[in-house]
Amino acid sequence: MTAAGRARRIRGAVAARPRLWLAVTLGFPVVYYLVMFIALVTRFQAWPNYTVTYDWLGNVAEIIRATPSLSDIGTIIAQEWLFEVGRMNYDFGNGISEWSLNINPAKVLVVCLLGGLVATLTTLVAGRRAQCSSARLGGAGAAGGLGAALVAMTNVTLAWVVCCATPSWVVGLAILGLGVSSSLWLEQFGWWIEYAGFVLLLASLYVLSGDAKAAANTNETPYPKSAMGAPQ
Amino acid sequence: MLRHVTQGLALGALLAVTAAAPAQAKTIKVAIGHQSMCTDTYTAGIVVKELKLLEKHLPKTGKYKDVDYDISWADYSSGGPITNQMMANKLNIGVMGDYPLIVNGAKFQATDSLRTYYVAGTGYNLKGSGNAIVVPVKSDLYKIGDLEGKEVSTPVGSAAWGMLLKAAQDNNIKFQLKNQSPAVGAANIAAGKIDAHSDFCPWSEIMEFRGTGRKIYDGSEAGVPYLHGVVVRKDLADDYPEVVQAFIKAVYDAGKWIKEDPIRATDLMEKWTGVEKEVLYIYFSKGGHLSLDPTIKPAWTEALKFDHTVLVKEKAIPPLDFGDWITEKYIRAAYKDMGVDYDKDKAAVVDPVEANAGLPNEIWHARDGIKAYATLPEFLGAIAKFRATGAKINSTYVYDKETGLKLFGKTAFWVVTPKGEFATFLRRGEAEKYAGTIDGKVITFEDAIGMKSS
Numbered sequence: 001m002t003a004a005g006r007a008r009r010i011r012g013a014v015a016a017r018p019r020l021w022l023a024v025t026l027g028f029p030v031v032y033y034l035v036m037f038i039a040l041v042t043r044f045q046a047w048p049n050y051t052v053t054y055d056w057l058g059n060v061a062e063i064i065r066a067t068p069s070l071s072d073i074g075t076i077i078a079q080e081w082l083f084e085v086g087r088m089n090y091d092f093g094n095g096i097s098e099w100s101l102n103i104n105p106a107k108v109l110v111v112c113l114l115g116g117l118v119a120t121l122t123t124l125v126a127g128r129r130a131q132c133s134s135a136r137l138g139g140a141g142a143a144g145g146l147g148a149a150l151v152a153m154t155n156v157t158l159a160w161v162v163c164c165a166t167p168s169w170v171v172g173l174a175i176l177g178l179g180v181s182s183s184l185w186l187e188q189f190g191w192w193i194e195y196a197g198f199v200l201l202l203a204s205l206y207v208l209s210g211d212a213k214a215a216a217n218t219n220e221t222p223y224p225k226s227a228m229g230a231p232q
Numbered sequence: 233m234l235r236h237v238t239q240g241l242a243l244g245a246l247l248a249v250t251a252a253a254p255a256q257a258k259t260i261k262v263a264i265g266h267q268s269m270c271t272d273t274y275t276a277g278i279v280v281k282e283l284k285l286l287e288k289h290l291p292k293t294g295k296y297k298d299v300d301y302d303i304s305w306a307d308y309s310s311g312g313p314i315t316n317q318m319m320a321n322k323l324n325i326g327v328m329g330d331y332p333l334i335v336n337g338a339k340f341q342a343t344d345s346l347r348t349y350y351v352a353g354t355g356y357n358l359k360g361s362g363n364a365i366v367v368p369v370k371s372d373l374y375k376i377g378d379l380e381g382k383e384v385s386t387p388v389g390s391a392a393w394g395m396l397l398k399a400a401q402d403n404n405i406k407f408q409l410k411n412q413s414p415a416v417g418a419a420n421i422a423a424g425k426i427d428a429h430s431d432f433c434p435w436s437e438i439m440e441f442r443g444t445g446r447k448i449y450d451g452s453e454a455g456v457p458y459l460h461g462v463v464v465r466k467d468l469a470d471d472y473p474e475v476v477q478a479f480i481k482a483v484y485d486a487g488k489w490i491k492e493d494p495i496r497a498t499d500l501m502e503k504w505t506g507v508e509k510e511v512l513y514i515y516f517s518k519g520g521h522l523s524l525d526p527t528i529k530p531a532w533t534e535a536l537k538f539d540h541t542v543l544v545k546e547k548a549i550p551p552l553d554f555g556d557w558i559t560e561k562y563i564r565a566a567y568k569d570m571g572v573d574y575d576k577d578k579a580a581v582v583d584p585v586e587a588n589a590g591l592p593n594e595i596w597h598a599r600d601g602i603k604a605y606a607t608l609p610e611f612l613g614a615i616a617k618f619r620a621t622g623a624k625i626n627s628t629y630v631y632d633k634e635t636g637l638k639l640f641g642k643t644a645f646w647v648v649t650p651k652g653e654f655a656t657f658l659r660r661g662e663a664e665k666y667a668g669t670i671d672g673k674v675i676t677f678e679d680a681i682g683m684k685s686s
Contacts, residue, residue, distance in 0.1 A: 059320055059322060062320065062321050062322065063320050063321060065321075066321035066467065067321070067345060067346065068344075068345035068346075069343065069344035069345035069346075071344055072343045072344050072345050072346055075343070076319050076320055079316055079319065079320070080320060089413075089415040089416075091415060091418075091419065092269065092414070092415055092418065092435075092438060092506070092507070093268060093269045093505050093506035093507050094268055094269075094307070094505060094506045095506075096269055096309045096413070096414065096415050097309050098413050098415055098416065099413075159313070160411075160413065174388070174411050179409070183411075184388070
């Protein structure tokens with residue numbers, strides 16, 4: 001099947017369920033950040049006690065002004081925060097920020113893109129239930145789910161003072177209980193994990209947008225069955 | 233046609249107004265990221281800020297004649313975020329500990345167009361004191377070997393984490409490493425929820441002073457100097473080298489101000505940071521953990537190179553060209569301006585064992601301030617006397633016979649000799665060993681005071 005044909009099929013699946021697609025696309029980032037927030041509150045058994053809003057646009061302008069290399073500009077802007085909510089511990093000194101959830105527009109964009117891909121996959125699965133085998137649906141769905149999980153994991157924007165010199169996505173893993181050494185070891189593979197996640201998602205879309213196998217290989221019954229499954 | 237005339241007039245008016253307007257003064261941004269909960273950064277952080285020492289030294293002549301300075305300070309819990317803010321040019325000067333410094337240099341060198349320079353130190357401890365491993369005060373763990381298989385927490389990525397890794401390697405022990413912030417670690421030590429916690433300055437002493445924790449391993453045992461320093465963005469340093477020199481002069485002045493009167497300094501620093509002055513005194517007093525000296529010694533470069541190898545082993549940190557990163561250009565110029573002999577200061581190294589030999593023991597009397605006592609019997613007798621009158625004692629200070637390290641009297645292990653003389657130790661093992669050689673006895677601080685009460 002041609003790429004154009006696959007694209008048409010994907011567009012058709014989305015067009016058939018626009019509300020579902022929109023709900024998943026818009027809902028995914030909201031749920032994603034909510035889950036992160038709930039995970040923090042649950043993990044540390046405490047509510048946040050401070051918020052900070054950053055001048056993201058002003059900071060981006062300053063980065064562009066002060067950074068000679070275009071490739072550096074992108075990398076640095078990608079780390080800029082817009083909003084921070086967290087917990088300050090005032091037991092010592094003037095207080096020390098223990099943990100926080102940060103809203104980073106660059107990461108939000110990635111999460112929105114991820115939401116769109118998950119929504120597309122969801123509508124495609126729903127639309128092709130009748131044509132695809134359960135193995136194919138299940139396999140592609142599982143691969144897509146794993147891909148989404150990998151991308152989501154590498155776009156976590158949590159900060160924790162214990163990760164003093166390593167404010168990165170692995171902070172989320174450390175907070176969630178993965179061993180320190182394992183977290184730090186994984187850090188170097190962040191980009192690869194994210195790419196692998198997107199590849200899995202796109203591969204799932206590719207598989208599901210292809211031609212269905214013959215009916216013999218599907219769960220579609222060519223004739224009615226009795227309640228016990230015997231041919232009538 | 234009318235429209236063109238109007239536009240022409242408007243443009244002419246705009247040009248006239250622009251030409252008539254006074255020249256805008258140039259503004260130089262100096263934005264410093266510091267850490268008010270890390271004692272070793274104070275001479276480049278909170279002291280410079282509060283005493284306005286940078287303002288005092290900023291150049292105001294020549295090309296700086298009509299310059300306005302936009303000075304801002306941002307306080308952080310750790311060095312990592314300072315590096316991120318420096319990347320975005322929201323900060324152009326950062327003050328941090330050894331491991332975060334290395335990450336800073338390496339991260340900047342990993343970019344195409346940005347760099348930082350390591351331009352000055354703030355202070356150091358030659359042997360590595362400042363980092364320590366603490367156990368709950370009632371714990372039955374007394375030495376690093378006792379941590380085998382136990383749960384030990386540390387702020388990963390910090391200087392204390394590096395020390396902990398080296399301590400484990402040196403002593404060939406394995407423990408369950410937990411990732412905990414200083415505040416959480418201190419709280420867990422207080423609650424007895426963790427076997428041990430390794431942390432940077434001044435957390436161990438905070439725990440000791442508050443009576444919740446006891447040191448079982450001091451960073452000096454790792455034998456790697458503990459140092460903090462100043463990194464600046466290359467663009468600031470290249471465009472305005474005199475501003476960087478001014479900052480270094482401010483760091484030097486801050487150290488001088490502390491040395492002039494440590495009691496005044498710690499009293500004010502407590503107000504500025506919220507860290508108890510009695511804890512700060514163990515760092516900043518004569519004989520304290522910290523040698524205030526911004527010079528860049530060869531040993532510091534070696535220590536930082538060693539720290540980099542630890543980081544490379546533990547996590548994927550970019551390579552760091554130390555030759556490009558560390559520069560003495562600015563500090564030498566600053567010293568020259570101040571008329572201070574840089575090479576002389578650079579050559580001087582404070583070893584607590586030698587420097588603290590013969591220093592008096594001290595009592596911080598709540599009303600009368602610090603009182604010094606040449607011998608331990610006099611010191612103990614004075615405490616007994618104060619207690620008898622109900623006088624309040626804030627804190628007491630003695631020295632470890634083994635390392636020369638300043639200790640709180642109440643956390644030291646005391647040895648009494650058969651002749652009734654005393655010696656104090658950081659670790660119980662060394663106290664027992666010494667007691668064995670002189671037929672003495674290891675006793676508690678309270679026992680020692682009791683022996684001098686009449």
